[in-house]
Amino acid sequence: MSPTPPPFPEYKLALLGFGTVGQTFLELLLERAPHLAEDPGIGFRVVGIASGSHGRAVNPAGLPLQELLDAYREGKSLDDFSTSPLPDSKAFIQSCGADALVETTPVNYQTGEPALGCLREAIQLGMHAVTANKGPVVHGYQELTNLARQAGVSFYFESAVMDGAPVFSIARCGLPGAVVEGFSGILNSTTNLILTRMEEGETQEEAITYAQSIGIAESDPSGDVDGWDAAVKVAALATVLMGIPLLPEQVDRTGIRGLTPDLIHDAAKEGKRWKLVCNAVRDPESPRGLKTTVQPEMVGADSNLFHVSGTSAILEITSDVLGKLTLIEEDPSPRTTAYGLLADLLNAFK
Secondary structure: OOOOOOOOOEEEEEEEOOOHHHHHHHHHHHHHHHHHHHOOOOEEEEEEEEOOOOOEEEOOOOOOHHHHHHHHHOOOOHHHHOOOOOOOHHHHHHHHOOOEEEEOOOOOOOOOOOHHHHHHHHHHOOOEEEEOOHHHHHHHHHHHHHHHHHHOOOEEOHHHOOOOOOHHHHHHHHOOOOOEEEEEEEOOHHHHHHHHHHHOOOOHHHHHHHHHHOOOOOOOOHHHHOOHHHHHHHHHHHHHHOOOOOOHHHOEEOOOOOOOHHHHHHHHHOOEEEEEEEEEEEOOOOHHHEEEEEEEEEEEOOOHHHHOOOOOEEEEEEEOOOEEEEEEEOOOOHHHHHHHHHHHHHHHOO
């Protein structure tokens, strides 16, 4: 006897990338399932999960999520849960039969690949595409948006900047008819944590070691410390919010390596703090009509940026009609990133 279908629409999902964020997303999906069944009255069936190094699984009937999650964390391969062999990510996408692909693979600052190609493949197959990856937004925003429009699906990426905070949704839904003139903020949690701990007396090396010990910084912290992660986020925001395509290497970038304990101490004596500040402003005299920077700046207590410590982040968006709109995210976690993915899915299936 076939199982009784649920009394609400059920959408099939595939997850590409199964690191901390992918696993946390799966946990959130399991947790929120009863609530989603009531409001907005939909369900999700995960039919595929692919990891970078521990196999791929596809089952059209739906994967046993908690069992799979437990086995994966014990070091077992996802291949054990698949109804067919899957040699690569392209085969996974083509065979999963999902209504939406959730992509959380590692970012590639230079090209956005292979995530960009995977999202393109999914959209061309008629899937909604949701990503937490900054690379495809920077390198393929307009292409993927146009492809999604032609295919009648959505391309959403709320978690690409400031985790689950609704940065892109604000511009997409909350500022119709407005022109974003610029933005400013603290967008890299790792450097903000490092600078906060340096204010407490640690050297930069000690602060980096601490950030690595709690999983905030990579074993090679250069992407954060040298400002590349912040530059990618600036490029993504400029591309989407301001409609000006921008690549990370086109951002005027200076990291925090030159900030010493003495400089941190001197700023404190003036009642100021060093922050790695991201800025973008329309400027007809600049190439592309846009001036963008990522650089250490001393800010005083009269700035909203002064009060943002640890792993928290802030973005101030300036538009021609609303003036300055400030969004602050306090102490984000993989769960907030996972929520951004879930919110994108709910918006896609409205």
